[in-house]
Amino acid sequence: MYQLTPRLQFIHDHLISGEPVWDFCCDHGIVGLSAYKSGKFPEIYFVDQVSSIMEKLSRRFAEKFLRVEQNTQVQFLTLPGEEVKDVLKGTVVIAGVGGIAIHKIVKNLHEQGLLKATRLILGPQRDEQKLEEMLCQMLDSDYKICNVDYRIEERGRTRKLLIFNKK
Template sequence: MVRLNERLKKIYDQVRPGESVCDVGTDHGYVPLALLESGISEKVIMSDISAGSLLKCKENAEALLPDAAPFDLRQGSGIEVLESGEVDTVIMAGMGGMLITEILGKDYHHSHSFKRYILQPRKHVGRLRYWLLDNDFTVVHEDLAREGKFIWPILTVESFGRALFVNADPDDIEFEYPLTLLDHRNEHTEEYIKNALRLERLKLESKSEGSLTTFKELRTQKHRVERLEYMAERL
């Protein structure tokens, strides 16, 4: 039986029954293998840029689901391994947020040919959210999952756009900690927000003491703290 930790299980849970899936950067392949095993997806593609990762995935697949062979394993970068519209849902997990934007940004029509994405960035989630909004993708579900000492965001994204506001900056805290995190709160939300608030307060303290801090930097940092205080009061 394929075993999933909390992070992988929450990614798995975002796939709807009957959807075909490609897991980009699959490495161990556990999520697509679990989807095949449970019958949630009949068609899964496992892809990775690394031959070593793909070999690991193949060995796991043959050991865990010998009856499901042959497996659709593809080596290559991002969604280049797919024909346009070839699957319903693309998963990209455990990759940097900026790498995800590079993969999606290569070809607008190709990336919009897939209906849904399940994205679990390791870094730069604010910049990823900004980029998605700016490129006609909409976050329809937010989740948080614990893995060891980390709490990771998981974004379910659909391929339709809403008009972007003006004067936004990719580093704005609103993209890192959107209010939708409160709408989709779970057992990790309080710790996630309070940790962020603690770190941002420490930064404010050190910026307040720094003689080189500009007024604008101080105001921005104060805004970051107040934003998180606003969210913490509504947990």
């Protein structure tokens, strides 16, 4: 199976129950899978541009996680995050990629008017400070960053998480 690392557990604990979850750059899909398993979210979207990752994740989901009795809708989107054409509501999670990649995704979705999420949880692997500065300026009219400095120790490294809530 899988086990949530402290960082992924923190992310899971900050998803908004009863709202959709968007797991961008999902790789193994652990955040989305844990959200699905909990049964607390009406929709789960997995987004990654690597088709082999998405095929494997989709197969794994169908074999080990899909429950007929659960009403959660699940979608697997194989495309770059910045090319999503749906309106994003609920919680958007983008973690495990660089700050510049996260900025590109958020910027494009914001400029297209698709970013309507209640909460953004961002976990850059690098360029945390630069990402925070760029997003605070860009999202200022729509989102407020939580002023708490979320830092999680994981695998001998301190990882920063940024959380933005819709105003």
